Amino acid sequence: MSGVTVFGLCAAAAVGLGLYGLITNPQPLRKIIAFNLLGSGVFLLFGVIGRRGAAAGMGNDPVPQALVITGVVVAFSATALAIALVLRLFQTTGSTTLSNAAPSGTGSNPSGD
Amino acid sequence: MTEFLTAAVGFILAMLALGLVSILRGPGDADRMMAMQLIGTGGIATLLLLGTVASLPAAIDVALTLALLATFASIAFVKKGLSSLDADGTAPTEPK
Amino acid sequence: MSIATIFEIVLAAVVLGLGIWTIVVRETYSATVGFVAYGLLVALIWVRLDAIDVALTEAAIGGGLGGVLLLGAAAQLRDSEPAVTDAAGNAVRVCAAILSALTAATLAGAVLVLPDPAPTLAPAAVSNAWATSLANPVTNVLMAFRAMDTMLEKVVLLLAIIGVWSLAPDSAWGGHPGPRHQADPHGVLVFLARLLPPIGIVVGIYVLWTGANHPGGAFQGGAILAAMWLLAIMAGLADTPPVSSRRLRLILVAGPGLFLVVGIAGLLFGSAFLSYPPAQAKPLILAIEVAMILTIAATLGLLLAGAPERRTGQ
Amino acid sequence: MSLLGDIITIVAVSAGAFFFLAGTVGLLRFPDTLTRLHALTKADNLGLGLVVLGLLPQAASLRDGFKLVSIWLLGLLAGATVSQLIARAARQGESAR
Amino acid sequence: MLPPAPAPDAATTTSGFLLVLSIVVPIAGVLLAFVLGGRYVRLVAHTIIPFGVAIAGAILLALPQNEGPLVYLLGGWPPPLGVALRADGPSAVMLATTAIVICAVAIYAAADFSVPAAETRAPFAFWILLLAVWGALNTIFLGGDLFTLYVALELLTFAAVPMVSLDGRAETLRSALRYLLFALLGSVFYLVGTALLYGLHGTLDIVLLSRRVGAEPAALVAAALMTTGLLAKSALFPLHLWLPPAHAGAPAAASAILSGLVVKGSFFIVVRLWFNVLPGLPGFAATQLLGALGAAAIVVGSMVALRQERLKLLIAYSTLAQIGYLFLMFPLAYDASGRLASGDALAGGLLQAVSHATAKAAMFMAVGSIYAMLGHDRITGLGGVARASPLNVLAFALGGIALMGVPLSGAYLAKDLLLRSANENGQWWWEIVLQAGGMFTAAYVVLVLAHALAASDKPIALAGPTSRIRDAAPLVLSLCSLLLGLVPLGLYLPIPSDMTSSLFGPGILSKLLLPVLGGVVIAILLSPWPHPLASSTSGKAIMTGATRVRRGSLALGYLVERTDEALSQWPAASMCLLLLALLLGALMCVAT
Amino acid sequence: MALKAASRAAWFLCLWLVLAGADPADIPAAAAAIAAATWTSLRLLEPSTARRSVRAIGQLVLLFLYHSVVAGTDVARRALDPRLPLRPGFVAYPTRLSSGIRRNVFTTLTSLLPGTVPTGEENGQLVYHCLDVEQPVVAELAAEEAALVRALYND
Structure with a gap:
């Protein structure tokens, strides 16, 4: 039981870390890494919940496990797409910053474009 | 026996963590590349012990996967991490 | 406190330490290294949680391939690092830390108050295993009980490929993804790239095959195969196929396509969409898994290779 | 038999843990990348080998025993080749610096 | 807890196979188009679309003949182990709407994304993504399992993000990346909630959960996290940082899909969650919070929209406002019993979603044609467009008028329903917001039309050819929205029978004129650009009287725009997300 | 050629048997x-034509195991010694093996020799990094090379 608690706390902490990184890191790549950390925390949460549901001779409920496997694949695809976007952005502009894309910049000064 | 093996896993894991600290600190990239090596050996040892402790024979398969994938990751590290230095004469030819 | 608990605390501390390193370290490259280490070590937690199927997936996709994907980007983006100056201010950091910590604490609280005994579908999954005659309940959930999710997830992979390809420059459309790697033919890298892939192929197919009755499956096997393919590509022994290749596209849709065909056959001739007649369930599922492992290996490999960059001969 | 097996396990795993300790101490104390690489590849590989040796008596079947050994061999192959790649990179990195 | 009754949803209904088909057909199209590639991509899409429309129609026909929802058990496995597809009234309506919009967009985009002999990038991606969006949306409308909905949401995101950057310009890449990252953050939040719900009740099936969920702390946390995640994906203020650049930068056909349909996907899941899974959980305060955010979205979105120089951005910001309008249904559905009732407010909200889907898609397409014709989309340069491209301006006007809430239109009916439930529940303050929402919508439509109808001193240089069929698509779609009130939606949505008769009741003129007049005033007050309105005689009269008021309101608009800009920074928006999740959770906790 | 293919296939069969065990139901997957x-x-690695001696291979394996133990102990001794006895440096070793696979096999084996890590080639010579340059590194390498040639590359 206690192992479940330890890893449950660990999962929550990973979620917190991922969120912090996602908010504060300015580079998109770091955000992607933080997103992966966040996702891994959520998956661990599923794992803990599945572990609590150990029954019928199984150490871990198979349904959450299947959900996590699906989730890991989806998260990987998301990472790949995001990285492809970052790299393409870098190729076309030479920088990867996400900011100053605020579109209202054009609307705020009626004289300029 | 189980206690002994669990303690051994904990010890090796702690060693792994200490090693990682020293490697990740650097200074050079080559040091960081060793991280995968370290995980390759230490992680496999931990997994094997863990599988025996919890009598999960399938943990061996995880160790096997880890062995293959950690190797792959280290190669990617050497290849990509030092592509500017032409490691092993393997710089990619960028189509520019 | 038992030794086991102490061990679990050590494990959680090591993993979290790596997580913290990943978030706070200044250099992106170091953060990536930290994350790969994190991903591979999380597999240990999964073993400890008795979820070997997930441990395999996490080791293969989460840590291995995912890490390499991030690493490749970090290596390419290295030069862009000094340009980034808009780092968050201290006030933002403090606020973000407080909010993240509160969220994490709420989550931890919610997990701790979950009911005991916990609800579970494990008995249902085990007692319905007769329908497929596969002994691995996780595979049963993925391939039978929740087959729809698995099929849709394959479509997600395909869409990721389309999304990545759609970022190609127009001139390179139809060409090969990623740079053409060349390596010293007498180097150690090539040596390993000649030795390891056959071993990896046997292991990958084994992981797929054993997935019917033991932990394993198409994802994990596919990830291993993809790694081996990429190894050969990185060593210059193989090249990525051009994205216009019809054969490649067939492989990329083989998994979801066969899944769909079997599903529709179930709708037309069987009892329901995505139902398998019990007698043929196992061969059908295995056939789908074989198609899927090809699709997954190709997809994961191409996702790592990136957008088409050059025409044949360039 | 099982007692003998247990003794082998305890001795070999302890020895393996010792080599992991030595490897980590080497990583912490050795002055440069290449010397640390020695510590990493040699000590840790031996540590892994000893752990595998120690687990052999506990293996459920002969096949599991073989599996353990082949994982060790795979680890050796990987360690030996990758360490060369890293060494090469490190040497070039040193000369480039 | 309800007694374990023999569930009516635990078996496949006779026409349940239609539900499978409506998901499988677009997905089969995706696979087929991907393999065939080249010249066949568009052909595959155009072949698949009639089938899809027919299936949606068949579901519309089959549903009233069935008692209760259509159900299909995938693989024959009943929940909780298996996954069920279910079509109730709202899902049928959304399916049909999606089919119509996709159809119109496909006709419109046929020329933009025509396929030459050799395969090219943008058409290849566009047609496949179009089908993928469709498949994903149908899964969202039909999915009876929260995790299946998660996969469908991701499918939707993966189909939508590349659409943003189809033309490959740097700024669209940047907006696509922002969109992707923020949407991923949203899905992770949703996923956490799913995990907690599974841990609580051992199932993710919507019907089973609705019987089991009570006011446990973990359920509250799950509800708060899932809702917030979905709000981020629906771009409800203040979580909208990604929407304006993404929707404004995409090609016109893609914008129509993104703005008309994609945001409705996550919105629909919020509705499912709050009305079907946990109607008793949110409580008064949380529903008021959602409504307040909606109201804020209306004000901020509209005010910023009126300050835009580029037409596409204006429409994108107005989408923001109208998304806010959709969320007004939540407080209004909260009735005396302390639960969210599936009554007038639900019907009104969904009707508004349908109206917006059709009208906004039409407007984006019309604007796309105008853009292509002029080579720019500056509002001040629109003079004379009405003569050069009357069909497109008409489509834009009709779409706008439909959204303003004039009689016969779906938005009118929706507003009436919402007003009625506001009246019934004694929440008079939402009546103000509802009226203001209509006026704000009128404001930007009037503003654009005033520019477009103004005579131009120099003839317009046409930058591209026009095509009748292409121009017809938005026109038909906006007509759909305009005449939505005549469709017998009472079969599918809980619309009281006396509502449709009120369409022709007295006071209709005031209901028509009030928003328009209000809109004119707002447009004059808030738009910083030189006005054709202001130069007209009536406009002059107002202007001279109210220069000071206008200066003040312009300053206010500037302030709002700055606020919006600040909130559109990544750290601010993501912290808002966390704050909102915590706040929602706290409010729900207090309520129970 | 067919014989070489068969011998490789036999190796992979062994690997499969180790991984999955011998079950008749596995035959399709194994095949x-x-x-x-x-x-x-x-495709990746053309078969070599050299003769192999089983006995010499056995000797090589034993030598290899012995070396890895000695190497590990050596590193451990140096790491744990408070005086940290290191005299690191590079040593060049002129090998007679042809470049390519043979040399790779040799460097891979010798990377587990005590105190040496191969770091690449320069002017046709292998460059080793040593923990202690005063050890008789070149002589040990020569012995190892001889054993390798006896075992695998005796042509």
Whole structure:
């Protein structure tokens, strides 16, 4: 039981870390890494919940496990797409910053474009 | 026996963590590349012990996967991490 | 406190330490290294949680391939690092830390108050295993009980490929993804790239095959195969196929396509969409898994290779 | 038999843990990348080998025993080749610096 | 807890196979188009679309003949182990709407994304993504399992993000990346909630959960996290940082899909969650919070929209406002019993979603044609467009008028329903917001039309050819929205029978004129650009009287725009997300 | 050629048996795995023509195991010694092995020799990094090379 608690706390902490990184890191790549950390925390949460549901001779409920496997694949695809976007952005502009894309910049000064 | 093996896993894991600290600190990239090596050996040892402790024979398969994938990751590290230095004469030819 | 608990605390501390390193370290490259280490070590937690199927997936996709994907980007983006100056201010950091910590604490609280005994579908999954005659309940959930999710997830992979390809420059459309790697033919890298892939192929197919009755499956096997393919590509022994290749596209849709065909056959001739007649369930599922492992290996490999960059001969 | 097996396990795993300790101490104390690489590849590989040796008596079947050994061999192959790649990179990195 | 009754949803209904088909057909199209590639991509899409429309129609026909929802058990496995597809009234309506919009967009985009002999990038991606969006949306409308909905949401995101950057310009890449990252953050939040719900009740099936969920702390946390995640994906203020650049930068056909349909996907899941899974959980305060955010979205979105120089951005910001309008249904559905009732407010909200889907898609397409014709989309340069491209301006006007809430239109009916439930529940303050929402919508439509109808001193240089069929698509779609009130939606949505008769009741003129007049005033007050309105005689009269008021309101608009800009920074928006999740959770906790 | 293919296939069969065990139901998967692996292996690595001696291979394996133990102990001794006895440096070793696979096998084996890590080639000579340059590194390497040639590359 206690192992479940330890890893449950660990999962929550990973979620917190991922969120912090996602908010504060300015580079998109770091955000992607933080997103992966966040996702891994959520998956661990599923794992803990599945572990609590150990029954019928199984150490871990198979349904959450299947959900996590699906989730890991989806998260990987998301990472790949995001990285492809970052790299393409870098190729076309030479920088990867996400900011100053605020579109209202054009609307705020009626004289300029 | 189980206690002994669990303690051994904990010890090796702690060693792994200490090693990682020293490697990740650097200074050079080559040091960081060793991280995968370290995980390759230490992680496999931990997994094997863990599988025996919890009598999960399938943990061996995880160790096997880890062995293959950690190797792959280290190669990617050497290849990509030092592509500017032409490691092993393997710089990619960028189509520019 | 038992030794086991102490061990679990050590494990959680090591993993979290790596997580913290990943978030706070200044250099992106170091953060990536930290994350790969994190991903591979999380597999240990999964073993400890008795979820070997997930441990395999996490080791293969989460840590291995995912890490390499991030690493490749970090290596390419290295030069862009000094340009980034808009780092968050201290006030933002403090606020973000407080909010993240509160969220994490709420989550931890919610997990701790979950009911005991916990609800579970494990008995249902085990007692319905007769329908497929596969002994691995996780595979049963993925391939039978929740087959729809698995099929849709394959479509997600395909869409990721389309999304990545759609970022190609127009001139390179139809060409090969990623740079053409060349390596010293007498180097150690090539040596390993000649030795390891056959071993990896046997292991990958084994992981797929054993997935019917033991932990394993198409994802994990596919990830291993993809790694081996990429190894050969990185060593210059193989090249990525051009994205216009019809054969490649067939492989990329083989998994979801066969899944769909079997599903529709179930709708037309069987009892329901995505139902398998019990007698043929196992061969059908295995056939789908074989198609899927090809699709997954190709997809994961191409996702790592990136957008088409050059025409044949360039 | 099982007692003998247990003794082998305890001795070999302890020895393996010792080599992991030595490897980590080497990583912490050795002055440069290449010397640390020695510590990493040699000590840790031996540590892994000893752990595998120690687990052999506990293996459920002969096949599991073989599996353990082949994982060790795979680890050796990987360690030996990758360490060369890293060494090469490190040497070039040193000369480039 | 309800007694374990023999569930009516635990078996496949006779026409349940239609539900499978409506998901499988677009997905089969995706696979087929991907393999065939080249010249066949568009052909595959155009072949698949009639089938899809027919299936949606068949579901519309089959549903009233069935008692209760259509159900299909995938693989024959009943929940909780298996996954069920279910079509109730709202899902049928959304399916049909999606089919119509996709159809119109496909006709419109046929020329933009025509396929030459050799395969090219943008058409290849566009047609496949179009089908993928469709498949994903149908899964969202039909999915009876929260995790299946998660996969469908991701499918939707993966189909939508590349659409943003189809033309490959740097700024669209940047907006696509922002969109992707923020949407991923949203899905992770949703996923956490799913995990907690599974841990609580051992199932993710919507019907089973609705019987089991009570006011446990973990359920509250799950509800708060899932809702917030979905709000981020629906771009409800203040979580909208990604929407304006993404929707404004995409090609016109893609914008129509993104703005008309994609945001409705996550919105629909919020509705499912709050009305079907946990109607008793949110409580008064949380529903008021959602409504307040909606109201804020209306004000901020509209005010910023009126300050835009580029037409596409204006429409994108107005989408923001109208998304806010959709969320007004939540407080209004909260009735005396302390639960969210599936009554007038639900019907009104969904009707508004349908109206917006059709009208906004039409407007984006019309604007796309105008853009292509002029080579720019500056509002001040629109003079004379009405003569050069009357069909497109008409489509834009009709779409706008439909959204303003004039009689016969779906938005009118929706507003009436919402007003009625506001009246019934004694929440008079939402009546103000509802009226203001209509006026704000009128404001930007009037503003654009005033520019477009103004005579131009120099003839317009046409930058591209026009095509009748292409121009017809938005026109038909906006007509759909305009005449939505005549469709017998009472079969599918809980619309009281006396509502449709009120369409022709007295006071209709005031209901028509009030928003328009209000809109004119707002447009004059808030738009910083030189006005054709202001130069007209009536406009002059107002202007001279109210220069000071206008200066003040312009300053206010500037302030709002700055606020919006600040909130559109990544750290601010993501912290808002966390704050909102915590706040929602706290409010729900207090309520129970 | 066919013989070489068969011998490789036999190796992969062994690997499969170790991984999955001997179960008749596994035959299709095993056949597919072995066929795919053999095909890949033949494509990636052409078979060598040199004769092999089983006895010499056995000796090599024993030597190798012995070396790895000694190497590990050596590193451990140096790491744990408070005086940290290191005299690191590079040593060049002129090998007679042809470049390519043979040299790679040799460097891979010798990377587990005590105190040496191969760091690449310069002017046709292998460059080793040593923990202690005063050890008789070159002599040890020569002995190892002789054992390797006896075992695998005796042509």
